[in-house]
Amino acid sequence: MIRNTSMCGIVGLFLKRSSLEPELGAWFSEMLICMSSRGPDSAGFAVYGDLAPPGKLKVTLQHSGLNFDWSLVAVALERRFRDKPSVDVNSSHARFLVKTDVQAIRDFLRENFPEVRIMSVGRRIEIMKETGLPESVVERFSVRRIVGSHAIGHTRMATESAVTTEGSHPFSTGLDLCLVHNGSLSNHNRLRQRLCRQGVEFHSENDTEVAAGYFARQLANGATLKQALEAGLGDLDGFYTFTVGTEDGFAVLRDPIACKPAVLAETDDYVAMASEYRSLANLPGIESARLWEPEPAVVYHWSRTESREVGASKQDLIRPATAGTWGRNGVDRKRSPSGKMLNPSPNV
Numbered sequence: 001m002i003r004n005t006s007m008c009g010i011v012g013l014f015l016k017r018s019s020l021e022p023e024l025g026a027w028f029s030e031m032l033i034c035m036s037s038r039g040p041d042s043a044g045f046a047v048y049g050d051l052a053p054p055g056k057l058k059v060t061l062q063h064s065g066l067n068f069d070w071s072l073v074a075v076a077l078e079r080r081f082r083d084k085p086s087v088d089v090n091s092s093h094a095r096f097l098v099k100t101d102v103q104a105i106r107d108f109l110r111e112n113f114p115e116v117r118i119m120s121v122g123r124r125i126e127i128m129k130e131t132g133l134p135e136s137v138v139e140r141f142s143v144r145r146i147v148g149s150h151a152i153g154h155t156r157m158a159t160e161s162a163v164t165t166e167g168s169h170p171f172s173t174g175l176d177l178c179l180v181h182n183g184s185l186s187n188h189n190r191l192r193q194r195l196c197r198q199g200v201e202f203h204s205e206n207d208t209e210v211a212a213g214y215f216a217r218q219l220a221n222g223a224t225l226k227q228a229l230e231a232g233l234g235d236l237d238g239f240y241t242f243t244v245g246t247e248d249g250f251a252v253l254r255d256p257i258a259c260k261p262a263v264l265a266e267t268d269d270y271v272a273m274a275s276e277y278r279s280l281a282n283l284p285g286i287e288s289a290r291l292w293e294p295e296p297a298v299v300y301h302w303s304r305t306e307s308r309e310v311g312a313s314k315q316d317l318i319r320p321a322t323a324g325t326w327g328r329n330g331v332d333r334k335r336s337p338s339g340k341m342l343n344p345s346p347n348v
Contacts, residue, residue, distance in 0.1 A: 007260075008157050008182040009035025010169075011279050012243045012250050014150040014271040014302050025146035027283060029138045031272070032153045034279040036134045038182075039155025042168040043137040044129025046178040046245045049148035052097055052123045057175075059096045059105055060119040060126045062165060070094045076112050091140045092165075093119060093128045102175065106201075117166065117203065122176030124148075124247050129168040149304070152245045154180035166204040173200065173209070174216035176247035181208040182275055183240030183260045191235070211236060215244065229253045229299045243273060249303030258296035265289040271302050 011031040015021055024047070032043060052058045061073070070089050074096070078084045083099040098105065102121050109116050120127035128141045134155045138144065154169035170178040185191075188207035191214060196202070200213040214235065218228035225246060232242075232253070239259035244251045252273050254262055265272045267285045274280050277291075294300055 007038070007184075009038030009155040009275045009279070010153070010180045010182050010241060010243050010262075010273075011035060011275070012150070012152040012180075012245070012252070012271075012273045014250055016269055016271070018149070020269055021149055022147050024148050024151060025144045027270075028146070028151045028153065029144045030282050031274060031279040032143070032155065033135050033138060034282075035153075035155040035275060038275060039157045040133055041158045041163045042129065042131040042156045042165070043134035043154065044127065044156075044168045044170055045137075045141075045143060045151055045153035046120065046125055046127045046170045046172070047146050047148045047151040048124045048176070048245065048247065049126065049146070050124070056097045056099050057102070057105075057121055058123065058126060059098055059121050060093055060128065061096065061109075062093050062117045062119050062128075063115060064092065064165070066092055068092075073113060073116065077108070080108055080112075090128065090142070092130060093141070095126055120172040120178065122172075122247065125172065125176045125178060125245070127170050127172055127178060129154075129170065130165055131163055131168065149248075150245065150250055152178065152180055152243050152250055154182075162205075164204070167206045169206075169208055170245065171206070171209045171212035173213045174219060176245075177212070177216055177219065178245045179208060179212040179215065180243050181211060181240055183238060183255070185211060185236055185238035185240065187237040207238075211240075211242065225251055226299050226301065233297055241275070246303070248305045249301060251299060251301040252294055253299050254294055254296050256297040258294075262294050263291065264294055264300065265291045
């Protein structure tokens, strides 16, 4: 049985060239569907698309009723914040462009629409997730038509909490920040209590939401993404592969003994990651990609912002760092950086 050998699937796709952004949905959808056997219970994704207008935030909301009247929320938002929001409804979710801040939105929903859940808030991020097979989620949200610079996704096999929308991935606890996770954390209850005392809010019993809250708290305290992830190596007990989405890139981290599988691929056009190689196999140009298994306890990060800081051209927007543990580049497609032969289809 699959349930005895697998636990969840994660995928990520980062496009280096803006001209390829219309292809994101089509490429990413097939990657997510390929992870169905690893996660048949629910699926979700975060896409980073166009920037919200100046002074406004993208707020993605979810309601359990498909016939929920989102215009009620729009009218109440306009009355509360004296600015008419735009709204784009997609199945059980709706994306609003609002002129306010995160806490004001939380307070507004708590007072007026407590049954409505916040999926994500930021300038670029939109998170959508639901229970059901990954292919049904792809069809439900028309994922093949999405446009953006990068996306990360998750297919869930529930092991430590119920099969619900709230327990599905990705989780977002900060502006334009989200996390997907394959594995299990053993100290999430104790860490949840600590973070709650620091003001972090949680809306599920899922251990991944605790990790997302932990990283968001680290960033709020002034840590860089690299520093936040490296701090997690000491504070998060368990086994995991994390993929983190940020406004301008994404990062990958495995636990110190690399219990959970991950494969990275890079071409001149994209960087892609997945729990198994089969999710990468149909990407264009994969046959000539640099392909490797990420090392344990090493943070890999790709960011358009950072590439511009080191002088990359518009035609070559990003490359990972080649020194230290912040990112690695020069590996052949059959061996990992340690020289270990890459298993393109891990089982766990």
